Every structure is written in C-alpha cells, then in structure tokens.
Amino acid sequence: xxxxxxxxxxxxxxxxxxxxxxxxxxxxxxxxxxxxxxxxxxxxxxxxxxxxxxxxxxxxxxxxxxxxxxxxxxxxxxxxxxxxxxxxxxxxxxxxxxxxxxxxxxxxxxxxxxxxxxxxxxxxxxxxxxxxxxxxxxxxxxxxxxxxxxxxxxxxxxxxxxxxxxxxxxxxxxxxxxxxxxxxxxxxxxxxxxxxxxxxxxxxxxxxxxxxxxxxxxxxxxxxxxxxxxxxxxxxxxxxxxxxxxxxxxxxxxxxxxxxxxxxxxxxxxxxxxxxxxxxxxxxxxxxxxxxxxxxxxxxxxxxxxxxxxxxxxxxxxxxxxxxxxxxxxxxxxxxxxxxxxxxxxxxxxxxxxxxxxxxxxxxxxxxxxxxxxxxxxxxxxxxxxxxxxxxxxxxxxxxxxxxxxxxx
Numbered sequence: 001x002x003x004x005x006x007x008x009x010x011x012x013x014x015x016x017x018x019x020x021x022x023x024x025x026x027x028x029x030x031x032x033x034x035x036x037x038x039x040x041x042x043x044x045x046x047x048x049x050x051x052x053x054x055x056x057x058x059x060x061x062x063x064x065x066x067x068x069x070x071x072x073x074x075x076x077x078x079x080x081x082x083x084x085x086x087x088x089x090x091x092x093x094x095x096x097x098x099x100x101x102x103x104x105x106x107x108x109x110x111x112x113x114x115x116x117x118x119x120x121x122x123x124x125x126x127x128x129x130x131x132x133x134x135x136x137x138x139x140x141x142x143x144x145x146x147x148x149x150x151x152x153x154x155x156x157x158x159x160x161x162x163x164x165x166x167x168x169x170x171x172x173x174x175x176x177x178x179x180x181x182x183x184x185x186x187x188x189x190x191x192x193x194x195x196x197x198x199x200x201x202x203x204x205x206x207x208x209x210x211x212x213x214x215x216x217x218x219x220x221x222x223x224x225x226x227x228x229x230x231x232x233x234x235x236x237x238x239x240x241x242x243x244x245x246x247x248x249x250x251x252x253x254x255x256x257x258x259x260x261x262x263x264x265x266x267x268x269x270x271x272x273x274x275x276x277x278x279x280x281x282x283x284x285x286x287x288x289x290x291x292x293x294x295x296x297x298x299x300x301x302x303x304x305x306x307x308x309x310x311x312x313x314x315x316x317x318x319x320x321x322x323x324x325x326x327x328x329x330x331x332x333x334x335x336x337x338x339x340x341x342x343x344x345x346x347x348x349x350x351x352x353x354x355x356x357x358x359x360x361x362x363x364x365x366x367x368x369x370x371x372x373x374x375x376x377x378x379x380x381x382x383x384x385x386x387x388x389x390x391x392x393x394x395x396x397x398x399x400x401x402x403x404x405x406x407x408x409x
Contacts, residue, residue, distance in 0.1 A: 037240060040170035040208070040229035041066050041138050044078070047168060047229050050134070051080045057124070057132035057165075059086045059117070059156055063140035063172075063246050071138055071170075076110060083131055086115045086124060088139060088152040118148070123155035129163045136168045140246045141207050143176035144260050145185065146194040146367050153207060154196065154214055157224035169228045171208035171406070175256050177236035178409075180204035180401070181334045182260075184393035185369025192366045200390075200397055201334060201368065202260045204236060205404070212404035228406065235408045239329075248304045249273075255280035257325045261335040267364025269352050270342055271298050271315050275308025283342060284317025286310055291345045294319040317342065336383050343377050353378075 040047075044066065058064070058072060066074040075082060085107065105114050115121070115128055129135070137156060141149045160167045182201025185191070197203075197219070205213060208228040215223045245251045250259060255273075262280045265272040269287070273279035275298025282296060289295075295316045298308040318338060328335060346352045353364045353374050365371045376386050 035233055037173060037234050037238065038232040039172050040231055041071055041172070043229055043232060044074075047170070048078060048080075050168060050227070051075070051136070054133040055081055055083045055131055057084045057086060057129065057135045058082050059088070059135065059137045059139060059152065061087055061139055063242070063244050064138040065243060068243070072107070072110065072112070082110075082112055084113050084115055084128065086117050086128075086156070088117055088149055117152050117155065122151070124159040126159075126163055129159060129165055132165060134166050134168060135160050136170065137207065137211075138170040138172075139207065140172050140242060140244075141174060141210075142246055142250065142256055142259055143174040143179075143202050143204060144263065145182075145197055145199050145201055145203065145369065146263055147259070148194065149207070150203075150210055151193070151196055153211060154219055157211060157214055157226070158220050161220055161222040161224040166225045166227065167211075169208050169211055169226055171206050171228055171231050173231055173234055173238070173240040174204070174206045174236070175240045175242060175253075176202055176260055177204050177206065177240075177407075178329055179260065179332050179334065180394065180398060181332070181390075183368060183370045183373060183390050184397050186393070187370070189361060190366055190369050190371075192361075194366055195369055200394055201264075203397075203401070204409070205401065206231065206406065209404050209406050212406075213401065216404055217400065230406055236405075237409060249279035251277070251279065252281065254321060254323070254325070257328065258320060258323070261328070261338065262320075264339060264364065264367050265342075266309075267353065267362060267367050268339070268342075269309075269346065269348075269354070270317065271309040273298075274305035275299050275301060275311055277301070277304075278321060279304070281321045281323075282317065282319055283338065284310075284315030285342075285346070286313045286315055287347055288316040288342070288345060289314070290316075292316045292318065333387070336386065340377055340383060349378070 041064065060071060064071040072082060072085060106112065107114055117124065135156060137153060139149050141147060157167060179202045180200055184200050185195060185198050203210065208230065211226050214220060215226065241253055242256060250256050259280050262272050262283065265283060270283050270285050273282040276282065276296055284296060295314050297314050298311055300306050300311060343349065343352050353362055362374065364374055372389065373386065
C-alpha cells in the first residue's frame with residue numbers, strides 16, 4: 001500500500017507538467033487560492049489510492065486533462081494500469097465530425113485499445129468490461145440535452161450496473177450551469193440520439209450531478225455504484241473557461257456559451273456556422289439575401305463538418321461572434337429571439353422547419369423535445385407567452401433537480 005507521502009509526491013510531479021496556470025485557473029483566479037476552480041481530475045490525491053492495483057477502463061476524450069496533460073498519459077505515468085479507453089461522439093481524440101461513425105482502434109502513443117461508444121456500440125458490452133475492475137468517467141460536458149455526452153454517461157452507468165462494475169466520476173464544471181431553461185421533453189416520440197432524457201433543453205447540472213439524477217430518477221433498471229470526485233471551489237453561477245475544445249465545432253468559448261441557443265437551428269433551413277471556422281457563432285441562409293448584410297460561405301471542412309447545410313452557397317444572416325454573453329447570464333435564459341426573428345425574415349416559411357426528418361418527427365422538434373415550440377413560432381405566439389408555457393415543466397424539473405445537486409446555484 002503506497003503511503004500518502006508518496007501519493008502526494010506523485011501528485012506534485014503530475015501537476016508540475018502544467019508549466020503555469022491553466023486557462024481555467026487564469027480566468028477564475030483571485031487573491032485567494034480557495035477561489036480557484038479545481039476539477040475532479042486535478043485533485044489526484046483524492047482518487048489515486050482508489051485506482052492503484054486495479055485494471056482501469058477510462059471513458060475519455062481530448063477534454064480529459066490533468067493540468068495540461070491528457071489524463072491517460074498522466075495516470076499511466078503514475079503507475080495506473082489502463083487496459084481500455086472508451087471514446088464518445090467525435091472519438092477519443094475529438095477530431096471526428098458531428099454524427100460521424102468512429103471505429104475501434106489502438107492509441108498510437110500508448111497502444112491501449114480504444115473502444116468507440118458512438119454509433120452501433122453505444123454501450124460497453126460485457127466482453128469489453130470483463131477485464132476491467134473499475135470504470136472512470138472523465139469528459140467535459142456543456143449542459144444541454146442534445147449534447148450527447150450525457151447519453152454516453154447513461155449507457156456507461158447502465159453497463160457498469162449490469163456487470164457489477166463500480167464507476168468513478170471525475171467531475172468538471174458545466175459552463176452553462178447557470179441556465180435551466182426550455183421545454184421539458186415528456187413524450188417518447190421525441191427521444192433520439194440527440195435527446196433521451198426528460199429534462200429541459202438545458203439542465204444546469206454537472207456530469208456528477210447528472211449521474212446522481214440518472215440513478216435517482218429510475219433511468220437505470222439497476223442503480224450504478226458511483227463515486228464522485230467533486231469540483232473544488234465551484235458553484236453553478238461561476239463563469240468557467242474551457243481549457244480545450246469539448247468538440248470540433250465548439251472551438252471557442254463564445255460558441256460554447258451560444259450553443260444552447262443556436263443548436264436548435266440545426267433543425268431549420270438556417271446554417272449555424274458549420275462549414276466555417278466560426279461554428280455556433282453565426283447564422284444564415286441564402287434565402288435571406290437582401291434581409292441582412294453579413295454573409296459567409298459554408299464549405300466542407302474535414303474533421304468539423306463535411307456536409308454543412310447550404311454547402312458552397314453564400315449565406316446571409318446574423319454575426320454573433322461579439323454578442324455580449326453577459327445578457328444570457330443575466331436573463332438565465334436560452335435566447336429565443338433569434339429563431340423567431342429568422343423565421344419571420346425567411347421568405348419560404350413552409351420550408352423553414354422542414355429539413356431533416358426522423359420517423360416523421362422534424363429534427364427541430366427532436367432538439368427541442370416537443371413540437372409545441374415549432375407550432376407556437378409558426379402561429380406567431382409572443383415570446384413571453386411561449387416562455388409562460390414552459391413554466392410548469394421547468395418548476396417541476398427544478399424541484400426534482402434540487403435533490404441531486406452537489407454545488408449551489
């Protein structure tokens with residue numbers, strides 16, 4: 001059994017690889033170190049003894065960092081035996097386009113097998129878990145129902161419960177934890193790969209909190225045995241600058257903050273910046289020529305978006321790259337005005353919501369979790385009335401959510 005002094009030495013050795021404060025620390029640092037947000041992964045001394053001597057399966061991607069270094073590399077250097085890495089959507093290295101199939105492979109640096117959990121194999125199989133003593137989940141989330149990392153979390157928890165494996169969660173802040181908003185999905189017909197939980201569009205929880213929610217609200221046939229390493233010095237209202245892109249098309253902090261409001265446009269005739277190096281910060285379509293002066297042309301970008309909406313066509317619309325995010329933080333709401341504005345400006349309203357359909361449910365409705373918002377926009381319902389219709393579902397969800405929180409709002 002390693003003595004604590006040795007663990008502390010190795011912890012200092014790993015953290016020394018940072019070569020200065022991370023972007024997160026720089027964004028949140030004050031005169032007191034107690035005010036610096038410290039992720040679960042960065043608190044190595046709290047979980048290293050739990051990993052020692054075990055065969056580890058690690059659910060990770062490019063956001064899984066200890067300091068500035070990949071958690072895979074850091075844990076290997078500390079003598080931890082990682083036998084498999086499981087990667088979510090976009091793959092372990094985070095360089096696959098949205099929705100792209102990612103196959104199993106071996107990590108070229110370490111030789112560790114990498115198992116894809118996106119596509120046909122969403123859930124670890126008993127065979128894949130057979131030689132694992134403990135699963136570890138360390139992935140950055142952005143707090144939206146349609147961001148698929150929480151789907152991966154549920155499938156991993158389900159597999160661990162079924163195969164009597166414990167799950168250690170290294171928690172990370174949710175950059176959009178300040179907002180719990182949007183209609184709550186209540187009907188199974190709106191469940192899809194981009195939404196399987198009966199939550200609002202933004203749930204305001206970290207991965208650790210969401211895991212407790214899944215356990216407590218009966219999403220699993222058998223509860224998963226979880227241990228959570230909490231984020232230190234954190235509450236849901238604290239701004240949090242990500243140290244690395246959580247996915248290829250969330251490549252700026254502005255995109256991360258606008259994502260809850262702009263992802264709904266993927267179910268419309270509007271391009272939301274895919275096919276540019278400014279995704280989720282701009283909006284437009286060719287049909288809006290003459291309505292807006294700002295323009296751009298989506299193209300195929302390997303690893304980001306190979307087939308963007310309106311590929312190779314000039315789009316006209318809104319430039320939100322310099323939009324003041326503090327407006328969202330003050331309102332604690334998803335911005336609805338942009339989708340209402342662009343629907344009203346769009347000349348062919350009958351086709352605004354039509355692109356992309358799954359089982360006769362529009363892709364817009366799948367993202368929203370209901371068909372009511374689409375119908376309300378088409379019917380010209382005022383934004384205030386739309387939001388009022390969300391209130392009963394939001395009130396009920398917030399009461400449920402409160403039972404599972406690890407951090408104050």
